[in-house]
Amino acid sequence: MFSGHLLSILIWLPIVGGFAVLAVGNDNPSTARWASLLVSVATLAASVPLFTRFDPHTAAMQFVERSAWIPSVNAHFALGIDGIAMPLILLTTFTTVLVVIAGWGSVQKRVAQYFGAFLILEGAMIGVFCALDALLFYVFWEVMLIPMFIIIGVWGGPRRVYATIKFFLYTFLGSLLMLVALIYLHLKSGSYDLAAFQRLPLSLTEQTMIFLAFFAAFAVKVPMWPVHTWLPDAHVEAPTGGSVILAAIMLKMGGYGFLRLSLPITPDASRELAWLIIALSLIAVVYIGFVALAQKDMKKLIAYSSIAHMGFVTLGAFVGYKILASTGSQTGIAMALDGSVVQMISHGLISGALFLCVGVMYDRVHSREIDAYGGVVNTMPIFASFMVLFALANAGLPGTSGFVGEFLVILASFKGNVWYAFFAAVTLILGAAYTLWLVKRVIFGPVANEKVAAMKDLDGREFLVLGVLAIAVLFVGLWPAPLLEAMHASTQHLTQQLLVSKIGP
């Protein structure tokens, strides 16, 4: 009976549930925990049909819903997903459940508000991935900021206020410029329908301005060098759950925005400015990789590693233009886009897992400094195995999800320019260097101090969370076919879109 409104349910269930959890109040932490677990699991369950009933043979939007919202500006409550959005929604519902379980015992302060904020955030993030109306997209895009602002500011570390305000203002600035572009497109096309925007002919100057406005929003979110500086601060200060959601889902918003808005709406400007994106992506991959090497704080190291890995997403999204320019053929473009999306999913799983690992250690020792650890394997052997697995995945070991996306993007980049591939491949060395060195210093060696000696291995809850993530990382790494199949029609379609010039007569 609800089948026609599945996406609405996925958006509103966590939001309404989140408010219900808020209504439970901070005085009943145990009720709040169970209620939010219930809501998040129900949302995950409701999202499963998106995969099982998804038709991978079409690039058209599926599960479409459309109803009038604000008739006077011709905005609709229009939802739908394709093969790019679907995996990201599943990643969202999946990660939120893990975050709820991970926060079960470690959050003791204002419990209801903590979980309520995450659930509302989940609804807004799903909304971003399935909005087909630009205004709806923008509303969800901004709504995400509010719970995250509160999450970092209330449950974060010592410099949380600075970090959260920086996070908010940075992303707000980018988003507002995007809003100006969206309104401009609305005035040209007479509607807020994203599909109408994609069909709208635009001159190169217009496209360039719009592209830059989108770029301001998405580059900050990804984040790309040099507008990445909010990310290490936000990650370091955020509570574990906040870091996980931030890294696993919110950064994907930027990549998703490039694929959903920038490429199809401004294909000519994207072609003209592809060099810029590719250059910034490669700088992120190489330079930020070195920066990560120098970190003393575990969360900061993973944060920088995130920036480097997200460089692959943007590289994969834009390298297609260079492939066309140098080989004159379209083969390889879809591969780059596939790699870009797989990288998003994979990075969501791996970075989430790594932040959870840091959270596990932090709960025991209350330090994020690498120096405070050493020889954790002696006291926490099971945890150490997980940590090593995720570290190897982060370094791009074949057989893990981290390999698939990077491999596809590097392979495609070869067709564009050997040097792109060369610099991108540097990450295989750097990534291995900073993650394995981290593992060496934290996990291996003799027990560093009595605090480490007192660490207890994973409890059942932590084992469950990390175990599920480990399975997901290996699954995507060993058998990426279902994921690739689901998105293939959509990336093919996107390839066509980004090749067609929209410069009007």
Place this chain on the structure above:
Amino acid sequence: MNAFSVAAFTSGLNLATPEIFLALAGCAILLLDLLIGDSRRHWTAALSIAALLVTAVLAGGVEVNGPVTALGGMFLVDAMSQALKIVALVIVAVAFVYSVEYMRHRGILKGEYFVLGLFATLGILVLISAASLVTVYLGLELLSLCLYAMVAFDRDSGRSAESAIKYFVLGSLASGTLLYGMSIIYGVTGSLDLGSIAAAVQGGLATNIGLLFGIAFVIVAIGFKFGAVPFHMWIPDVYEGSPTCVTLFVGSAPKIAAFALAMRLLVDGLGGAQVDWGQMLVVLSVLSMAIGNVVAIAQTNLKRMLGYSTISHVGYILLGILAGTSQGYQSAMFYTITYVIVAAGSFGMILLLSRHGFEADRIEDFKGLNARSPWFAGMMAIFMFSLAGLPPFIGFWAKLGVIQAVLGINAVWLAVVAVLFSVVGAYYYLRVVKMMYFDEPVDAARIDGSPLMRAVLSANALLVLLLGIAPGALFVVCAHALP
């Protein structure tokens, strides 16, 4: 105008029923108040609120199909006037509800506040319905004189008196400027009637240097009444110095009057010279957004901060007006209405937190509000996020509208300036949210306030959220008012 005839004068009196009723009710309440003892002063408040709501019903009941003039062409009723009147009346009623407790705690619960408020509201209604320069001035002065007295209302407070004097001196200067401008316009066009002035301007006077001179003076007055930079000096002082209940009054309904003033004079009367006043408003608008938002950051007093915030919001309202398109006017009206709703709620929160001997007007006084009352912290957060222009709150749609208006006239740079300063603005609203949620409470006093006030304040905040999720109805009202 032909020879004065009684019939012509009285024929449209029924259109002015709301104003007539409010004037009579104000006089009656003034007299009744003499008979009521200090302990029962809340009856005056109740009667005043009832009078306002009845007037709102009457205003809604006047049937209009298109603009109708009455009283010898001095008075105009149209869809815009109806909508603005109802909003102004309801907002004043809400302001009265918020004020009672505060005044009781300070021993200043006097009937004069309500009577002055009623007459100020009458001034707003007259201004909204003005169809001639005389009516404009009449309404404006009735409003302003009542406001001066209200600011000085706490007569034992030196700061209150100081702000009142400042306000009075500067306000009189602005009124004088307005009169001067009006006299020039009268001299050039030969009419006091806004319709005739419009016809004269359309008929080739738009480039007349004398008319431009007159427009410049009118713009100064409008800028002053709105509180637009560089005529904003009175706003922070009056907002901070007045008793909070008066700040609430000054900061809400009179903005509707200022909007009506701009619409009546600039659009109805001088619409043909839009190119000229549009350019002047660009300057006021950009300066207001810049100075309002930047200076607000430095404030520690919440009332003063909201004062500078008002200045910045005026800049956004002017963006809609300067566009000179009906879509722009609609968006300015939308912005004004939403701003007034949100401002009333924000000052209402200060009133709610204040108690005997404690003003709650420093930003720090909101520290840890979430621990004291998660509900009202949530309400205040709604107001702050709405002022910052974040969806899904009503303030977002207001900003969207004005940005759309300036993009509609291809002024992309104005849109970019507007959004850049709204990022600056977000900072100080976030600071209030930060105090409420991230800091520990310094004062554990229970939040009291009458059940009525709590209910109305909550309804006020939830309206901001609900209209933010489904703003269609308000868009329709504005589109209907300014086709």
